[in-house]
Amino acid sequence: MALEEKTIANILLIDDDYSICTGITGLLETMGFSANYALSAKEGMLYLHTHPEVDVVLLDINLGDKNGIDILPEIKKNFKSVQVMMFTSHNSMEFAIECMKRGAADYLVKPFNEEEFLHKIQFVLAKINLEKLNNLYLGILIHDFKSPLQCIIGAWELLKKSFSEQFYNDNKKILEIFDSGIFQIKNMINNLLSISKFETSTFISNYEKFNVLEEVEKVIKPVKLQIDSSNREFGYDFDKDSSLVINSNKDLYTRVLLNLVINAYNYTPEKGKIIVSFKHLDNGYFQTKVFNSGTYISDEEKEIIFDKFASAKLTQTSCGIRNFGLGLTFCKLAVEAMNGKIYIESQKEPAQTTFIFNIKNQE
Secondary structure, eight states: OOOOGGGOOEEEEEOSOHHHHHHHHHHHHHTTOEEEEESSHHHHHHHHHHOTTOOEEEEESBOSSSBHHHHHHHHHHHOTTOEEEEEESOOOHHHHHHHHHTTOSEEEESSOOHHHHHHHHHHHHHHHHHHHHHHHHHHHHHHHHHHHHHHHHHHHHHHHHTSOHHHHHHTHHHHHHHHHHHHHHHHHHHHHHHHHHHHTTOOOOOOEEEEHHHHHHHHTHHHHHHHHTTTOEEEEEOOTTSOOEEEEOHHHHHHHHHHHHHHHHHHOOTTOEEEEEEEEOTTSEEEEEEEEESOOOOHHHHHHTTSTTHHHHOOOOTTOOOOOOSHHHHHHHHHHHTTOEEEEEEETTTTEEEEEEEEEOOO
């Protein structure tokens, strides 16, 4: 039984049993696939780095050098377009759920069953095609947005120069809101461009020393104007005797914080609080927190909230939030590019959420 030509894919089997590897890859080739194998996690990762054409990895749970389920997140992190099917002797719902949480597309139970594989691989390949299509649409969206936005920005700047001082003063708040809206649209497009660079490994990180508070205040000024006029409280929290100078990527850091503040503003109710905190950690990392009251993020949402297509995956929850946008996806990729980690702390009563990211101070 063979798949139609349109569904042929490049498959890598990672298993420490030589006889299983040769047997299954041989079978896959007779079914119309291009198949290769690696006998260890290290060998498998090296193969993936040198063979970007791989579509699907069949990953054994019990490897000699590492546990397959432990390297699953590593594969998903480094090879965004690769789908992983776990290959195991376990057949339990608990195992399946754990695999899915860590990024697996599906799993197969030993011994290898041809019909089961053919059934499941159809859905995995459909997922690959869907993600490629989504990425194509994102690229088109970015391209199509840039030109008209530049026209709007240019026309708006010319129009502002024609305003009299009296007119500007009388309509200052409205004009500042307009400026803020344009600023946020530009930020969204920059997020999309950066995500594309992160995922294609074309982003180059530059480090420099800068004062965190000074740079942050410059970047979030347009958003802060909205917060101040929206009956919400905004403030900073840090040790006044501690230096806020760090050595990192200034552009990435300030944009991460900008996106988190925008996210907090979007989901903070009137009379709520948004507090940004800074702190040097003893391990050489610099910690930043963005707290907002009135919002609860469930454990289910925490699992996928930074995913590029999180809004399509999330179901309605008690906090009523469905659309987190691409800003959080950018934040995760940017923090990782700064050798850091981002995570969420949230509680239901009273409802409050804190986004926390720790980045390496390069000093």
